[in-house]
Amino acid sequence: xxxxxxxxxxxxxxxxxxxxxxxxxxxxxxxxxxxxxxxxxxxxxxxxxxxxxxxxxxxxxxxxxxxxxxxxxxxxxxxxxxxxxxxxxxxxxxxxxxxxxxxxxxxxxxxxxxxxxxxxxxxxxxxxxxxxxxxxxxxxxxxxxxxxxxxxxxxxxxxxxxxxxxxxxxxxxxxxxxxxxxxxxxxxxxxxxxxxxxxxxxxxxxxxxxxxxxxxxxxxxxxxxxxxxxxxxxxxxxxxxxxxxxxxxxxxxxxxxxxxxxxxxxxxxxxxxxxxxxxxxxxxxxxxxxxxxxxxxxxxxxxxxxxxxxxxxxxxxxxxxxxxxxxxxxxxxxxxxxxxxxxxxxxxxxxxxxxxxxxxxxxxxxxxxxxxxxxxxxxxxxxxxxxxxxxxxxxxxxxxxxxxxxxxxxxxxxxxxxxxxxxxxxxxxxxxxxxxxxxxxxxxxxxxxxxxxxxxxxxxxxxxxxxxxxxxxxxxxxxxxxxxxxxxxxxxxxxxxxxxxxxxxxxxxxxxxxxxxxxxxxxxxxxxxxxxxxxxxxxxxxxxxxxxxxxxxxxxxxx
Ligand SMILES: [Zn+2]
Numbered sequence: 412x413x414x415x416x417x418x419x420x421x422x423x424x425x426x427x428x429x430x431x432x433x434x435x436x437x438x439x440x441x442x443x444x445x446x447x448x449x450x451x452x453x454x455x456x457x458x459x460x461x462x463x464x465x466x467x468x469x470x471x472x473x474x475x476x477x478x479x480x481x482x483x484x485x486x487x488x489x490x491x492x493x494x495x496x497x498x499x500x501x502x503x504x505x506x507x508x509x510x511x512x513x514x515x516x517x518x519x520x521x522x523x524x525x526x527x528x529x530x531x532x533x534x535x536x537x538x539x540x541x542x543x544x545x546x547x548x549x550x551x552x553x554x555x556x557x558x559x560x561x562x563x564x565x566x567x568x569x570x571x572x573x574x575x576x577x578x579x580x581x582x583x584x585x586x587x588x589x590x591x592x593x594x595x596x597x598x599x600x601x602x603x604x605x606x607x608x609x610x611x612x613x614x615x616x617x618x619x620x621x622x623x624x625x626x627x628x629x630x631x632x633x634x635x636x637x638x639x640x641x642x643x644x645x646x647x648x649x650x651x652x653x654x655x656x657x658x659x660x661x662x663x664x665x666x667x668x669x670x671x672x673x674x675x676x677x678x679x680x681x682x683x684x685x686x687x688x689x690x691x692x693x694x695x696x697x698x699x700x701x702x703x704x705x706x707x708x709x710x711x712x713x714x715x716x717x718x719x720x721x722x723x724x725x726x727x728x729x730x731x732x733x734x735x736x737x738x739x740x741x742x743x744x745x746x747x748x749x750x751x752x753x754x755x756x757x758x759x760x761x762x763x764x765x766x767x768x769x770x771x772x773x774x775x776x777x778x779x780x781x782x783x784x785x786x787x788x789x790x791x792x793x794x795x796x797x798x799x800x801x802x803x804x805x806x807x808x809x810x811x812x813x814x815x816x817x818x819x820x821x822x823x824x825x826x827x828x829x830x831x832x833x834x835x836x837x838x839x840x841x842x843x844x845x846x847x848x849x850x851x852x853x854x855x856x857x858x859x860x861x862x863x864x865x866x867x868x869x870x871x872x873x874x875x876x877x878x879x880x881x882x883x884x885x886x887x888x889x890x891x892x893x894x895x896x897x898x899x900x901x902x903x904x905x906x907x908x909x910x911x912x913x914x915x916x917x918x919x920x921x922x923x924x925x926x927x928x929x930x931x932x933x934x935x936x937x938x939x940x941x942x943x944x945x946x947x948x949x950x951x952x953x954x955x956x957x958x959x960x961x962x963x964x965x966x967x968x969x970x
Pocket of ligand 1: 504505506662864
C-alpha cells in the first residue's frame with residue numbers, strides 16, 4: 412500500500428510544489444471532491460464556484476471543470492447539496508482557555524435579576540465539593556438595572572464555596588465572603604494601582620474587584636493542571652469547529668494559553684488552528700523562543716505580542732479625552748506608562764515580533780497610534796502589521812490614520828449590537844460618530860479584522876456577520892441598524908473573517924481564500940449568506956468544517 416503522505420512529498424513544501432499549477436497538470440487525482448456547492452472563494456470579483464478538490468492538506472482544484480478533470484477512481488465525492496461554502500472562519504480575538512472553561516461553568520448571562528443571579532450561583536455551587544472555587548459567570552448588571560452584585564447576594568447560598576464570578580467583559584469579579592477571606596481582602600486592604608476594590612459606605616469591600624485588583628483573588632485560586640487545561644481547550648475546539656471556526660488568534664496577557672496549546676500540539680494535530688499572542692512586556696522571552704524553535708507551525712503558531720492599554724466601556728475604565736456622560740469625574744485611565752509602552756514596542760518591533768495593543772477609548776487609540784508612528788519612524792519600514800484590538804471609540808481624525816499607518820483595526824462586530832443598547836449613556840451622541848466605525852475604517856482604506864472576544868461574545872462568526880451587516884442591537888430596539896451608516900456588505904464582513912484575518916496573522920499566503928495551493932480550510936453552511944436577513948444568518952447552521960484537508964465537524968467527519 413502506498414502511503415498518501417509520501418506520495419505528495421511528505422509535507423506542505425512537497426504539496427505546494429506539486430500543486431503549483433492546476434490540478435489537471437498534476438500527475439495524480441484528488442483525494443476528495445466537494446461538489447454541488449455554492450462556493451464564495453474570497454477572491455475579489457470572482458464568480459461563485461460549485462466544487463473544491465483536495466489533495467492531502469491542500470486545495471488542489473476549484474470549479475466544476477477543474478475538479479472533474481482531476482477526479483479519479485479513488486477520489487471520494489462529497490455532494491454538498493447546494494450548500495454555501497466560505498473560506499474557514501478565522502476569529503482574530505479570543506480568550507480561548509477562559510471561553511473553553513465557561514463551557515462547563517454557570518451561565519450568569521441568563522440572570523435578569525439579583526434573585527436569579529443568586530439562584531444560578533447557588534445551584535452551581537451545589538455541584539462542587541466544599542472549598543472548590545466557583546468561577547466563570549459572564550454576568551451583565553445592565554440586565555437588572557445596573558446595580559453591581561455584592562457578596563450579600565451570594566453568601567446565603569454559598570456558605571462553603573468560594574465564588575469569583577466575572578462580568579461579561581472580564582474587567583470585574585464579584586466575590587462572596589468565603590472568597591474575600593481566602594484572598595485576604597478586608598477593609599484594611601489597600602487599593603491596587605490600575606484597579607479598584609469597591610467598598611461600601613463603611614469601607615467594607617462589597618465583593619467587586621475591578622481590573623488589576625482582580626489579581627488579589629486570582630493568585631489565591633489553585634491553578635488547574637496542564638492535563639486539565641488541555642482537556643478544557645479540547646472542549647473549546649469542538650465548540651469552535653461546530654461554529655465553522657478553523658483558526659483563532661488567542662490574544663492573551665499571560666503565557667497559560669500559549670503553554671496549553673503547545674502541550675496539545677505536542678500530542679498531535681489540534682484540529683483547529685491557533686495563533687498565540689503573549690504579553691508585550693515579555694518580548695525577550697518570546698524572542699528567545701523564536702530563536703530556539705521558530706514560530707511554531709500552522710496548527711499552533713506564535714510570534715505576536717499583546718498589551719492592554721486601557722480598560723472597557725462597560726466598566727468605565729476605557730480612556731477618553733472627556734469624562735463619561737454618566738460619570739462626570741471619570742474619563743478612564745491608562746494601565747501602563749506611555750514611555751514604557753513605547754520602549755517595549757520599539758524593542759519588540761526591532762526584533763521582528765508582531766505587536767497588537769488593546770485600545771477602547773478615543774484617547775487610548777490616539778496614544779497607541781502615536782506610539783506605533785514613533786516605533787515605525789525609529790525602526791524604519793518593514794512588514795510589521797501592527798494591530799489595535801477593539802479600536803472601539805475613535806476621533807474623526809484617528810479613523811484615516813489606520814490606513815495611513817497600515818495599522819489593522821481588529822474589531823468585534825457583536826460588541827456593537829451588544830453595547831449599542833447603552834453606549835450612548837456612557838459617551839453621548841457626539842462620540843458615537845466614531846464608535847464601532849467599521850464602514851468608515853474600510854472606506855478610508857484600513858484593513859479591518861473581525862473577532863468575537865470570546866467569551867465576551869459568542870464564538871460564532873455567523874452572529875458576527877449578521878451584526879456587521881445589519882447592526883440590529885440584541886434588545887431589538889434598532890431594527891434598521893444602530894449607527895446604520897456603519898453597516899458592511901456581506902462580502903466585506905466575510906473578508907474581515909477570512910482573508911483579512913489571515914493577513915493579520917501573517918498567513919495570507921496559505922489560508923483565508925479558496926484557491927489552489929492554499930491549505931484546505933473551509934466551512935459549509937446551510938444558508939447562502941448573500942441572500943439572507945439578519946435572523947437567517949444568525950440561525951444558519953454550519954454543516955461541515957474542513958481544516959487542513961480533513962472534515963473535522965459535521966456529517967461523515969474524518970477525525
Ligand atoms: Zn479581549
